Amino acid sequence: MNTTTSLDPRIKRLNLDSENELSPTNSHLVTWEVFHQEKKGKQPIHAGIVHASSPELALVYAKEQYARRGKTTNLWVVKSSDVYSFSPEDEDVFATTPEKTFRDPASYKVRDKIEAYQKRKTA
C-alpha cells in the first residue's frame, strides 16, 4: 500500500518522500482532498485539492474553490496523506473484471419478463 503525499502535480514534481520533507517555506502547507456533496443524502464526490495549514482553513478554501457555483449541502476535506491507494504495479488485480459481465445487472435476461408483464397490463 502507498500513501499519497499529494495528488497535486506541482508537489509531486518535487519528488518528496513525505510531507515532513517539504521545504521550510512550505512546511505549514498540507494538501487536502476535497469532497463535494450536492444534496443531503447524496454521496460526497471528489472534487479536487486545496492547500491549507489546518482542516478549518482547508474547508474555508474548499468553499470558494469547489462550491462557488451551483448547489452545495456540505464539503468534506481529508488530508491527502490519509488516503491509501494500490501501488500502480498492482493494477493487474483489476485486469479481468471488465470480462465478468455476469456481475453486471445489464447481462441478466429480464427483458422478456418485463415485456410480458407490460403486455398483460395493457391487455
Place this chain on the structure above:
Amino acid sequence: MNNATKDLLFKMADDALIIGHRNSEWTGIGPMLEEDLAFSSMAQDKIGHAQALYKILHEQFGEAEPDALGFKRSEKDFKSCQLVELPIGEYDFSLVRHFLFDHAELLRYEMLATSSFQPLALLAKKVKGEIKYHTMHADTFLIQLGTGNEEANARLQSSLNYAWHFALGIFEESEFENELISNGVFAGEKVLRKKWLEKITPIIEAANLKVPATDESKIALGGRKGFHTEHLQPLLEEMTEVTASDIEAEW
C-alpha cells in the same frame, strides 16, 4: 424618516463598495492561490452588497441608478467610514481590516433582519450566510496566523493597533440615530459597537493578540459626514477611470 433611512443605506452601501474595491486589489497577488481566490470572491460579494443597497435607494427613494450612485458621486458625498478607504498595505493589515469590518457588518445585518424597513430586513436575511462565511474566513486565518510564529503574531498585532481607531469609526453616529431607533429601522451605532466588541474580543484573544486600548479622542470620525482621508479620492478616480474616458458610452 426617509432621510434617516437613506443615510443608513448610503453609509452601508459606500462601505461595501469601497472595501470591495480595496480588497479586490489583492486579486492575482494574494499570498497563495487558495487565499487569493477566497479573498477575491469575498471582495466581489461586497460589491454585490453595495449594488443591492444602491438598488434599494434607487427603487424606494428615487435616487439615481446603482451604477451612477457608485461611480458618479463626488468624494464628499461618500458616507463610508475611513477604515475602508485605507490602502491595502501588507496582507496582515488587509486581513485585520477584513476581520474588524466584517464582524461589524455581520452584526449590523443581524440587527437589520428585524428592521421595520422591509427591503433592508429582506436583504439582511439574504446576505446572512454570505457574510457569515466572510467572518469564518477572517477568524480562521487570523487565529491560524496569530498563533503561528512570532513574526506573524507581531505583524498582526501592529496592524490591529493601527486599524483599531479607524475601525471604531465604523460606529460614528449620525444626526438620525434617535429617529432610526424610535422607528424600529435600526437599533443604532452604540448598540452595534457594544455587540461588536463583545464578539471580537474572544476571537482576538484566541489569536494570541491583545485588544488595543480605546482612546475615544483618537477615533477616526468624519467619514460618515463626507470627510475622508487623502486615500479616497485617488481610489474613486481609479474606480471610474474607464467610464470617465468616455462618459456617454453604453456598457
